[in-house]
Amino acid sequence: MVDDAALAASELVTNAIRHSGCQADDVIGFTLVVTDAFVRVEVRDPGASLTGPRLRSEPDEEDGRGLLIVQAIAAAWGVGRHDDRPGRTVWCALRIAWPTSGPPDAAP
Structure with a gap:
């Protein structure tokens, strides 16, 4: 899970830098939210690009x-x-794929 979250964060931040039209002094925002079921990665860019992100049609x-x-x-x-x-x-x-026992308890 940690590797997947790091990979997703890296890809989204790289896309924000490369494709959003932001300048060198702009700030890219990053938020990581963890719940019992999901890890949510959010990347905010200040860019003025008129096009949104899109999936590449040539995966090779x-x-x-x-x-x-x-x-x-x-x-x-x-x-x-x-x-x-x-x-x-x-x-x-x-x-998040927990073992069959589920997430650990918050209390010791």
């Missing part, structure tokens, strides 16, 4: 497979626009 190409990787490891992914400022948030949710 050496470049541009980030969202294909995210789609393969995540239970879901999507894009949200910011109403009050330019940019967007791209997110994915990774399902």
